Amino acid sequence: MxxxxxxxxxxxxxxxxxxxxxxxxxxxxxxxxxxxxxWRPGVYPLVNISEDHDFLYVRAELPGINPQELEITVHEGNLILRGERKIAGEEKDVNYHRRERESGYFRRVLSLPTRVAPDKVQASYKEGILTVKLGKPEEIKPRVIKVKSE
Amino acid sequence: MTEKELKPKAKEEVPAKVERVRPGLVFLPAVDIFETPEALTLVADMPGVPNDKVTIDIKDNHLVISGEISPLLGEGETMLLQEYRTGDYQREFHLGANIDQARIEANMKDGVLRLLLPKAEKAKPRKIEVKVG
Structure with missing residues (x-):
């Protein structure tokens, strides 16, 4: 080369x-x-993106979030994740030894590596992990091309 | 207080003391620990840990919390972009001698462990009256 x-x-x-x-x-x-x-610094939440034959999966670690507080939008090849992580205040008489968990809002735009079918998007939340499952349109799915012998 | 914008953080790995049998990385979960006159409460973020994969071990006032994650990728999936690393969680604390170990309660929901460590009777703070005389 x-x-x-x-x-x-x-x-x-x-x-x-x-x-x-x-x-x-x-x-x-x-x-x-x-x-x-x-790892490189990015925008909260950090995501892992994976794919299989039919879907693209975007996962983010968002422990202790109310799924109602999440807003997921797919727009022109972008995935927008917005939401807020609230940590309920404890009673007034508590004294903190450690306070490492953080609350706040987040807004992130991700450009998706492939085109997706906007009507085939599902989001689920389990064990503190958000998974957005995005269906690939038929025309970009890998196809096996058979060689005809003559 | 909730008006703050969240910033991404790299997970901190547990300093290795002994080798583990299970392969993979181990991270320190972020925790909140607070105290009331009656109890000590520990809240730990362990995303990806199913409810039945949390272990709480107390021996000689040494508390170990650990959680095992399920495989990250489903069958046939390949990773395209990895911004966060995944692995099990473990963290150890030395408790004061004042915890009533029989009444400890643990609750796991949405990747957050909440551990209630009630104080033993004798350890609760008492107001000491100063006699005037």
């Missing part, structure tokens, strides 16, 4: 740099596994 390809005229150093960067990250991924497996 050539690292540099000089295209004259109209050669753009910026484009070459970007292309080089893409190739370097591909080389890195091939060697050390996908970069996406590494």
């Amino acid at each position: 050539p690292i540099f390809t000089f295209r004259e005229p109209g050669w753009s150093p910026m484009q070459e740099m970007e292309s080089l960067q893409r190739r370097m990250s591909r080389l890195f991924e091939d060697t050390f596994g996908p970069v996406s497996a590494l």
Whole structure:
């Protein structure tokens, strides 16, 4: 694989740099596994996205949330997750030793890696994990193409 | 108080002291611990842990809470993007000697464990009257 390809005229150093960067990250991924497996700061809630033949799954850890407080929208290839995590106040006479759990609101937009059928979206909440199951439209599902012999 | 916007946090792994039999990562759950004159309450976030996979172990005032998660992916699923890591949870606390271990109550709902640790009679604070005389 050539690292540099000089295209004259109209050669753009910026484009070459970007292309080089893409190739370097591909080389890195091939060697050390996908970069996406590494944690990087994002927007709350952090999500894991997976797929199978028919669906795309978006999961987020949202422990102790009232599912009524969640608002899930699919709009033009984006998934919007909004909601609020409330931690009920304890009685006045309590004294805290630790207070690590946080409450607050969140609003996140995710662009989905594939097209989805907006009428085939389901959301469920179990054991503190939100799962949004998004159906893939028929035309993007992988198909096995048989080779005919003559 | 709830007007705050939530920020993502990386999970903190449990410092390994001994090797575990079950493979995978172990994280420290975020906890709230508060005290009233009658009891100590511990609330821990353990998303992904089913109700029957929580273990609470108390020995010599040493409290260990742990939870095992179910497999993250369903059959035939492949991961496309992973922003958070998944694994079991475990955290240990040293309790004061004043917990009535027979009356401990635990409740797990929506990935949140709530543990009520009632204080033993003798440990409840008493108001001491100062005699004037």
